[in-house]
Amino acid sequence: MKHYIYSIILFLVLSLIQITALFADDKIIHTIDFTGQKNGSAISWLEEKGFEFELDAIELNPRFENNALVISTKDKVAGLIGLRFEQKNFIHNVKRVSIVWGVTRYPKGANWEKGNNRVPIAVMLSFGTKKLSSGLPLGIKAAPYFLSPFIGEKEELDKMYAGRLWTEGGRYFCVMSGDQSGKTITTDFEIDERFKTTFNQESTPPITAFAFQQNTSNTEGGSEAFIKTITFISK
Numbered sequence: 001m002k003h004y005i006y007s008i009i010l011f012l013v014l015s016l017i018q019i020t021a022l023f024a025d026d027k028i029i030h031t032i033d034f035t036g037q038k039n040g041s042a043i044s045w046l047e048e049k050g051f052e053f054e055l056d057a058i059e060l061n062p063r064f065e066n067n068a069l070v071i072s073t074k075d076k077v078a079g080l081i082g083l084r085f086e087q088k089n090f091i092h093n094v095k096r097v098s099i100v101w102g103v104t105r106y107p108k109g110a111n112w113e114k115g116n117n118r119v120p121i122a123v124m125l126s127f128g129t130k131k132l133s134s135g136l137p138l139g140i141k142a143a144p145y146f147l148s149p150f151i152g153e154k155e156e157l158d159k160m161y162a163g164r165l166w167t168e169g170g171r172y173f174c175v176m177s178g179d180q181s182g183k184t185i186t187t188d189f190e191i192d193e194r195f196k197t198t199f200n201q202e203s204t205p206p207i208t209a210f211a212f213q214q215n216t217s218n219t220e221g222g223s224e225a226f227i228k229t230i231t232f233i234s235k
Contacts, residue, residue, distance in 0.1 A: 034068060094191045100227070103121060131143055
């Protein structure tokens with residue numbers, strides 16, 4: 001009996017050592033942290049950090065609440081808040097990203113399965129500097145490759161979607177589905193192999209820009225979502 005118990009304990013100890021070793025080589029190489037700020041408008045803070053406001057991003061009323069950056073609208077609005085890294089700050093050798101975020105209110109009618117490609121919140125990660133066609137004429141809005149995890153309600157979990165634009169270089173991934181209103185979600189999103197497989201590339205370029213967006217066009221009731229941190233991890 002004692003020998004049996006000793007064997008179990010030994011097995012558990014060895015398993016713990018293996019698990020610890022598995023994550024020991026993980027390295028956090030960059031973090032964007034929206035926590036720890038006083039409640040109130042986040043516009044000045046974001047501008048000081050170098051974020052740019054695209055489309056109607058100001059109308060998303062970016063603000064700090066409850067230890068998170070919150071974006072929301074009661075109307076039909078599309079906005080994107082992005083940060084372009086200087087070349088010396090490109091994030092190389094990213095294996096995956098960890099995002100802590102959530103949705104408080106979903107836009108009614110958003111459903112990529114039915115062609116209404118709207119999101120309460122999505123993160124966009126741009127790769128490299130080569131610009132690919134957006135699908136608009138005259139090279140308008142050409143952009144680098146990007147992967148965009150998003151939180152959905154009606155979409156299929158873990159499914160990859162293509163939007164109406166940037167079909168050559170952009171893909172969207174539903175990383176949480178169903179009504180998760182008010183919950184804080186931690187998303188572990190693999191980058192390296194996903195990029196190479198999705199775009200049939202031999203290597204993954206550095207991450208050159210980061211953005212998050214909300215789009216309630218063609219929906220009802222507006223939306224509210226939050227993001228706390230995004231952590232870039234290599235191995």
